[in-house]
Amino acid sequence: MVSARSVTVTPSSLTYADVPWIIQHREDRCTLCGQCTAICPKESIELTYRRVRMPKLEILSKKRGSDYKTFTGIRQKTTMANACIGCGMCSMVCPNEAIGPVANTNENRALFYNNMKGEPNKRGGRRNVEGPTLLDRIMFDRISMLTDPALDAGRHEFNVTTTLGRVLSPEEFLENTISGGWIPPTREIFPFVIGSMSFGALSPNMWLGMLQGVAYCNEVLGLPVVMCTGEGGCPPWVLRSPYLKYIILQIASGYFGWDEIIRAIPDMQCLPAAIEIKYGQGAKPGDGGLLMWYKVSKLIARLRGVPEAVDLPSPPVHQTLYSIEESVMKMIQTLSMAFEHKVPVYPKISASTSAKSVLNNLVRNPYAAGLMIDGIDGGTGAAYNVSMDATGHPVASCVRECYLDLAAQGKQNEIPIFAAGGIGKNGNVAQNGMALVMLGASGVHIGKYIMQAVAGCLGNEKNRCNVCNVGICPKGITSQNPKLYRRLDQDKVAERVSEVFMSINTEVKKIMAPLGRSQSLPVGMSDALGIADKAAAERLQIKYVC
Amino acid sequence: MCRLALKTANEPFSPYEVLQAMEAMKEGYDGSGLGLLLRGMEFEDFKYNPRFPILSGIAHSRKAEQRMDEYMDDRGYELKYDHRFAMNPEKMSGKMRYRYFLRAYRMPPAFKDRPQEEREEEMLRTRLDLRRIGEENNGDLTVFSFYPDVAMIKEVGWPMEIGEALCLWDGQIKSRVCMAQGRQNTNYGINLYACHPFFIQGIATMTNGENTAFVPIRDWLLGKNIPGYIGYQSDSEVFAHILHYTLRQLKLPLQAYKHIITPLSSRELETHPQGDFLRGLREVCRRLIIDGPNAVIGTLPDETCMLVMDQKKMRPATVGGRDGAWAIASELCGVDAMVPDRDPAFDFQPMREHTVIIPPDRKELQIWSQHDQLPLPQAA
Numbered sequence: 009m010v011s012a013r014s015v016t017v018t019p020s021s022l023t024y025a026d027v028p029w030i031i032q033h034r035e036d037r038c039t040l041c042g043q044c045t046a047i048c049p050k051e052s053i054e055l056t057y058r059r060v061r062m063p064k065l066e067i068l069s070k071k072r073g074s075d076y077k078t079f080t081g082i083r084q085k086t087t088m089a090n091a092c093i094g095c096g097m098c099s100m101v102c103p104n105e106a107i108g109p110v111a112n113t114n115e116n117r118a119l120f121y122n123n124m125k126g127e128p129n130k131r132g133g134r135r136n137v138e139g140p141t142l143l144d145r146i147m148f149d150r151i152s153m154l155t156d157p158a159l160d161a162g163r164h165e166f167n168v169t170t171t172l173g174r175v176l177s178p179e180e181f182l183e184n185t186i187s188g189g190w191i192p193p194t195r196e197i198f199p200f201v202i203g204s205m206s207f208g209a210l211s212p213n214m215w216l217g218m219l220q221g222v223a224y225c226n227e228v229l230g231l232p233v234v235m236c237t238g239e240g241g242c243p244p245w246v247l248r249s250p251y252l253k254y255i256i257l258q259i260a261s262g263y264f265g266w267d268e269i270i271r272a273i274p275d276m277q278c279l280p281a282a283i284e285i286k287y288g289q290g291a292k293p294g295d296g297g298l299l300m301w302y303k304v305s306k307l308i309a310r311l312r313g314v315p316e317a318v319d320l321p322s323p324p325v326h327q328t329l330y331s332i333e334e335s336v337m338k339m340i341q342t343l344s345m346a347f348e349h350k351v352p353v354y355p356k357i358s359a360s361t362s363a364k365s366v367l368n369n370l371v372r373n374p375y376a377a378g379l380m381i382d383g384i385d386g387g388t389g390a391a392y393n394v395s396m397d398a399t400g401h402p403v404a405s406c407v408r409e410c411y412l413d414l415a416a417q418g419k420q421n422e423i424p425i426f427a428a429g430g431i432g433k434n435g436n437v438a439q440n441g442m443a444l445v446m447l448g449a450s451g452v453h454i455g456k457y458i459m460q461a462v463a464g465c466l467g468n469e470k471n472r473c474n475v476c477n478v479g480i481c482p483k484g485i486t487s488q489n490p491k492l493y494r495r496l497d498q499d500k501v502a503e504r505v506s507e508v509f510m511s512i513n514t515e516v517k518k519i520m521a522p523l524g525r526s527q528s529l530p531v532g533m534s535d536a537l538g539i540a541d542k543a544a545a546e547r548l549q550i551k552y553v554c
Numbered sequence: 555m556c557r558l559a560l561k562t563a564n565e566p567f568s569p570y571e572v573l574q575a576m577e578a579m580k581e582g583y584d585g586s587g588l589g590l591l592l593r594g595m596e597f598e599d600f601k602y603n604p605r606f607p608i609l610s611g612i613a614h615s616r617k618a619e620q621r622m623d624e625y626m627d628d629r630g631y632e633l634k635y636d637h638r639f640a641m642n643p644e645k646m647s648g649k650m651r652y653r654y655f656l657r658a659y660r661m662p663p664a665f666k667d668r669p670q671e672e673r674e675e676e677m678l679r680t681r682l683d684l685r686r687i688g689e690e691n692n693g694d695l696t697v698f699s700f701y702p703d704v705a706m707i708k709e710v711g712w713p714m715e716i717g718e719a720l721c722l723w724d725g726q727i728k729s730r731v732c733m734a735q736g737r738q739n740t741n742y743g744i745n746l747y748a749c750h751p752f753f754i755q756g757i758a759t760m761t762n763g764e765n766t767a768f769v770p771i772r773d774w775l776l777g778k779n780i781p782g783y784i785g786y787q788s789d790s791e792v793f794a795h796i797l798h799y800t801l802r803q804l805k806l807p808l809q810a811y812k813h814i815i816t817p818l819s820s821r822e823l824e825t826h827p828q829g830d831f832l833r834g835l836r837e838v839c840r841r842l843i844i845d846g847p848n849a850v851i852g853t854l855p856d857e858t859c860m861l862v863m864d865q866k867k868m869r870p871a872t873v874g875g876r877d878g879a880w881a882i883a884s885e886l887c888g889v890d891a892m893v894p895d896r897d898p899a900f901d902f903q904p905m906r907e908h909t910v911i912i913p914p915d916r917k918e919l920q921i922w923s924q925h926d927q928l929p930l931p932q933a934a
Contacts, residue, residue, distance in 0.1 A: 152764060164866065165819075165865075169820075171840065175837050175838055176838055178804055178835075178839050179803065179804065181837075181838040182806075185834065415773045415774070415776075415777050417777060418774065418777025418778045420774060420777065420841065421774065421838070524845060524846075525845045527767075527816065527843050527864075527865050527866075528767065528840060528845065530767070530770065531770060532769070533769055533770050534769060535768070
C-alpha cells in the first residue's frame with residue numbers, strides 16, 4: 009500500500025470518474041495536433057507526457073529492472089474550475105474522432121463541490137429536468153372526421169397571426185370610433201415570438217443575426233415575426249433603423265439600455281413593436297437580471313452606460329414605488345405616454361399562483377396591452393442553479409387559469425396572454441406552442457429553442473455546457489469575446505432563423521388543418537386537446553384520453 | 555351534413571312545400587331531427603293580429619301544460635288563440651309528444667304602449683323563464699320561440715313523417731317565410747333544442763356543416779352575460795347569437811355580419827375603402843370568427859332573408875327564384891322543388907365574400923360583396 013502522503017488527497021480532491029463528464033481519448037487515433045486542448049472552453053484537457061513501465065523478462069540474466077516508455081497523452085483536469093462540461097467541442101475539432109466527452113452515469117461527486125469559495129452554483133440554461141414535458145404529452149384529438157373533409161395544410165389559405173396589444177370590447181370600439189376616442193394600438197404578429205434575450209447576454213453576431221433573420225421573415229417570407237430585446241437595449245443604429253418595428257423593447261429593473269432608447273426616440277424612423285416591462289422571469293422568479301462581469305465588454309458597457317467588467321445584477325423589483333400594483337399601473341402608463349400611446353405596453357411576470365391577481369389589475373388598466381407569463385422551464389443567461397431548478401411555476405396551468413378567469417368575465421379577447429417557459433424544450437416547438445394557444449395563450453415566446461435551433465447552442469438538461477453566464481460559450485452565442493463570437497456566422501444565423509420560422513409556420517398549419525381550423529388562430533380551443541393523465545386533464549379542463 | 559331549405563313568398567304557403575323540398579334532398583340527413591320556422595303567419599281558423607307574440611314549443615305532459623298556463627296568466631298574458639294540430643300519430647315511427655303548441659297571446663297590459671325594445675325584452679325573459687321551468691321539471695316543457703309572427707316546430711325524426719303526423723299539408727297554417735332543416739347528427743347529442751333553426755328576438759339562423767371554432771366562440775358569448783345567450787346544445791346556435799349580437803347589441807347593418815364571422819385578410823383590407831375600421835372590427839370581434847365549413851341561412855323580423863358562406867366555402871348553397879318567390883337551399887334540387895317556375899339561369903351560388911339578401915319586398919336579390927363599401931355612416 010502506498011502511503012497517503014505520496015498522492016494528493018484533500019477533501020475536495022476528485023478523480024476523473026467523479027466529474028459529470030468523462031473525456032474518452034483514443035491514443036491509437038490521436039495525431040497530437042492539439043486542437044482539442046486549444047478549443048476546450050474550460051481548459052479541461054491538457055497534453056501531458058506520460059510514462060509507462062515496460063517490464064523486462066530476462067531469465068538468464070542476473071540483471072533486474074525495467075525499461076520505461078514515455079508517450080504524449082491527454083489528461084483530464086478534475087478541479088471544479090476546469091471540470092469538463094460535456095460541450096463536445098473537442099470532438100468537433102478532432103480530425104480523427106479520437107476524443108469526446110461521455111456523460112458520467114455514476115453519481116458524481118462534483119455535485120457536492122459546486123460551491124467553491126462559498127459561491128453557489130451559477131449557470132446558464134434552464135431547469136435541469138429531462139424527459140417529456142406536460143406540453144409534449146398533449147394531443148390534438150378533435151379531428152373533423154364525420155362531416156368535413158380535412159383541410160389541406162399546403163394549399164388552403166391560412167391565417168395564423170395573432171394580436172399583440174389591448175383590444176377594446178366591440179361596444180367600446182364602436183363608441184370610440186364614433187366619438188373619435190382612443191383606440192389602443194395593436195400589432196398583428198406571428199404567434200411565435202423570439203423571447204427576450206439581451207444584447208449582452210447574447211453576442212453581437214447572434215443578436216444581429218437574429219434581427220437579420222427576423223427582417224427576412226417579415227420582408228421576404230411575409231411572416232410577421234417579432235423579437236424581444238431583453239434588458240439591455242439595442243445598438244443605437246438599430247433604434248434609428250426601419251428594423252425597430254420588428255423589435256419589442258424590454259425595460260427591466262436595471263433600466264439598462266434605456267438612456268440610449270430615450271435619446272433615440274426623436275430620431276426613430278418607426279415605432280417598436282411593443283414595450284415589455286419585466287417584473288419577473290420564469291427561470292429565476294424573484295430575481296433580477298444578471299450579466300456577469302466576464303461579459304461586460306467595452307461595447308456592452310457603452311450600450312448600458314456602465315463601467316467595463318463589473319457584474320450587472322438588476323434588482324429583483326422595480327425600485328420606483330412602494331406597491332407593485334401602483335408600479336405596474338404607473339410604469340405602463342408612463343411608457344405608453346412616452347410613445348404617444350401608439351405602442352402596446354405589457355408586463356412580463358413569472359408564472360406564479362399570484363398571476364391572476366396581476367391579470368385582474370391589468371384588466372382594470374386601459375393602457376395594459378397584454379400579459380406575458382414565463383414558466384419554470386424558461387431559460388436564462390445567468391442565474392443561481394437553485395433558482396432555476398426549484399423556484400417557479402409551470403406555465404400550462406397558470407396560463408389556463410388566467411385564460412379561464414378572463415373568459416368568465418368575457419374579456420379573453422381584450423387582454424392577450426402570451427406564454428413562455430419550456431416551449432420546444434424537447435424540440436417539439438410548434439406542438440408545444442399550439443397546445444398553449446389552445447389552452448388560452450394568444451402566442452408564445454421562445455428563447456432557448458431559438459438558440460439551439462438557429463445557432464447550435466449545446467446546452468441541455470443533463471447540464472451539458474450551460475456556461476452562458478461566464479462568457480465562454482464555445483459556439484460564440486453568449487460570449488462577448490470576439491475570438492469566440494467570430495465563430496458564429498451572422499448570415500448563417502439569419503438563414504437558420506428564416507428556416508426555423510418557415511418550418512414552424514408549416515407545422516402550425518399541419519396542426520390546425522385536421523382540426524378544421526384555418527381562418528383564425530385557435531386560441532382557447534380546448535375541446536381539441538387531450539392528455540393521457542387524469543390529474544392534468546382535470547386541472548387543465550381538457551379531455552382525458554387513453 | 556344537414557340539409558337546409560328556405561322559401562319566402564308574397565303569398566303565404568304551407569310548410570309542407572318546404573318539407574317536400576327536404577324530401578328532394580334526403581340523402582343528406584339521417585332523421586335525427588327536423589326544425590321548422592314560420593314567419594308571416596296565417597291561420598285558417600283565426601284572424602291573427604301580427605302584434606300578438608306566438609309561443610311555440612312542446613309540453614310533454616298535462617302537468618307541464620298547466621304549469622305553463624298558470625305562468626303565462628300570472629305574468630299577465632292573455633291567450634288569444636291556441637292552435638291544435640290535427641294529429642296522425644300512426645305516421646310517425648317515434649312516439650308523439652303530449653302537446654305541440656302554437657299559441658298567440660296578447661301582451662300584458664303594462665306593455666301595451668311600451669317601446670318595441672322593452673316588449674321584446676319581456677318576451678325574451680318570458681321564454682327563458684319557461685325554458686328554465688321546463689328544465690327544472692325534468693325537461694317536461696320545451697319552448698322554441700316567443701315572438702310576434704313567428705312559429706317554430708322541432709322534432710326528432712324524418713321531416714316528411716313529422717309533417718304528416720302533424721298534418722302540415724292541411725293548410726291550417728301558412729306563412730310567407732319558412733325555414734327548415736333536416737338534421738344529420740354530428741358530434742353533439744340528439745336534443746330538441748339542438749335542432750335548427752335557432753331563434754333569438756326575431757332573429758333566426760340555420761346552418762349546415764360543422765362549426766370547428768365552436769368552443770372559443772361559445773366561451774366568448776357566454777362571458778358576455780347577455781340574456782338568451784345560453785343553450786349551445788348545437789355548435790350552430792352561436793351563428794344566431796352572433797347575428798343577434800351584430801344587429802342588436804352593436805347595432806351594425808346586416809352586411810357587417812359577414813365581416814365579423816369571416817373578416818377579410820389584412821392584404822384585402824389594405825385596398826378596402828374602410829380598411830382601418832374593418833381591421834379594428836376584425837380585432838375586437840376576433841373570437842367570433844367562424845372557421846366553417848358552413849352555409850348560414852337567416853331571417854329577420856322584417857322578413858328579410860339572407861345567406862352567407864364560410865370563408866373556405868366548403869359547403870354548397872344556392873339561391874334562386876323570381877319576383878315574389880325565392881328559395882335558398884343547401885342543394886340545387888331543393889331550390890327546384892320550392893320554386894320550379896323560375897329561370898334557373900339566374901340561380902346564384904354565393905362565393906366567400908358574398909352576402910345574399912332577399913329584401914322584404916321580394917322583388918330581386920341583393921348580392922353584396924365584402925369588398926364593397928359598408929353601408930355605415932360612422933365608418934366612412
